[in-house]
Amino acid sequence: GAGVSQSPRYKVAKRGQDVALRCDPISGHVSLFWYQQALGQGPEFLTYFQNEAQLDKSGLPSDRFFAERPEGSVSTLKIQRTQQEDSAVYLCASSLGLRRGRDWTQYFGPGTRLLVL
Amino acid sequence: KNEVEQSPQNLTAQEGEFITINCSYSVGISALHWLQQHPGGGIVSLFMLSSGKKKHGRLIATINIQEKHSSLHITASHPRDSAVYICAVLSTNAGKSTFGDGTTLTVKP
Numbered sequence: 001g002a003g004v005s006q007s008p009r010y011k012v013a014k015r016g017q018d019v020a021l022r023c024d025p026i027s028g029h030v031s032l033f034w035y036q037q038a039l040g041q042g043p044e045f046l047t048y049f050q051n052e053a054q055l056d057k058s059g060l061p062s063d064r065f066f067a068e069r070p071e072g073s074v075s076t077l078k079i080q081r082t083q084q085e086d087s088a089v090y091l092c093a094s095s096l097g098l099r100r101g102r103d104w105t106q107y108f109g110p111g112t113r114l115l116v117l
Numbered sequence: 118k119n120e121v122e123q124s125p126q127n128l129t130a131q132e133g134e135f136i137t138i139n140c141s142y143s144v145g146i147s148a149l150h151w152l153q154q155h156p157g158g159g160i161v162s163l164f165m166l167s168s169g170k171k172k173h174g175r176l177i178a179t180i181n182i183q184e185k186h187s188s189l190h191i192t193a194s195h196p197r198d199s200a201v202y203i204c205a206v207l208s209t210n211a212g213k214s215t216f217g218d219g220t221t222l223t224v225k226p
Contacts, residue, residue, distance in 0.1 A: 033214070042121075042203050042216035043160075056212045091160065104148055104207060106214075108160040 002026065004109035006092050012115045013082045021077045021112045023092030031097030032075050033106060034067055037089045046090075049075060050097060082116045089113050120144050123204050123217035130224050136191040138220045140204030143185065150205040150214065151178050151189050160203070163189070194224045 005024045013019050025032050031050055035043035036059075045059040051072035060067070064083075069075040079086055089111040096103040121142045130136055140149070148167040154160045164171050164178040166187075171178050175194075180187040191198055201219040208214070 031212075035214075035216075042205075042218045043214075045213050045215065048212045050212075055210075058213065093160075105162050105165045106150065107162065108152075110159045 004092055004094050004107050006090075006109040006112050008112060009110060010113050010115075012117065015084060015116055016081050017116075018078065018080045019082055019114065021079075021090050021114070023075045023077070023094075023109060025073065025075070025092070025094030026107055027073075029094035029096055029107075030072075031095045031106075032069055033093045033095075034075070034077050035091040035093065036061075037091055037111070039088075043091055046077070079114075082114075084116050087114055087116045120215050121204060121206055121217040123202075123220050125220060126218070127221045128223070130194050130222070132195060132224055132226050134194050134224075136194050136198070136222065136224075138189045138202050138204075138222070140187045140189070140217055141185060142187075142204075142206045142215075144206065144215070145209050146206040147209050148207045149180055149187050150207065151187075152203040152205060154201040154203060154219070156200075163202075191222075194222075196224045196226050199223050 007022045033048045034046040037043040047057040047067045049069045064080045066078045091111045092109040093106040095106045124139045150165045151163040152160050166180050175192045177190040201221050203219045204217040205214045
């Protein structure tokens with residue numbers, strides 16, 4: 001497919017378990033973004049990559065959250081020792097990210113719904 | 118979170134009505150993004166704009182940089198327009214986005 005894909009779509013974890021969420025951006029997209037969306041709220045920024053470089057990780061809520069994009073394409077968001085408050089939808093988006101205006105448009109994946117019990 | 122405020126929070130309209138959703142922000146931005154999210158569905162980009170006005174079909178988005186305000190208009194609304202509409206502002210380096218909490222629109226037939 002041509003869109004952003006995320007896996008798994010749903011994840012149930014026991015409190016304390018580590019989880020890894022994967023994002024496959026649109027081919028050729030330079031920028032990749034991770035967001036967290038709690039029920040009934042707008043997304044919250046977590047982190048962003050330009051190619052393999054993580055340029056901003058100011059939104060990561062704690063040191064239990066870690067994101068990587070080692071080859072500048074696929075990205076993984078890892079959450080260690082999950083807590084109940086980590087339950088949310090985790091959204092990934094990508095953009096061409098090179099020129100003004102249209103190329104900054106972000107294309108969103110379907111999200112991974114994480115439930116921590 | 119107060120950096121981006123949307124109004125109204127909820128909006129119910131009759132089919133055919135003209136809809137306006139407002140977004141105000143308090144930070145410097147490089148661009149503003151209007152997004153649509155259907156219940157249980159993914160997020161779709163409607164517009165990204167940094168000045169003036171854009172139109173796509175029945176949707177129109179405007180932005181006033183000096184007043185730090187943007188509006189999304191829907192003409193001749195239809196029940197399939199029912200969704201959450203989210204405003205997001207991109208920081209001056211186009212990296213970090215700050216989102217509003219969304220406006221839930223319900224269009225009744």
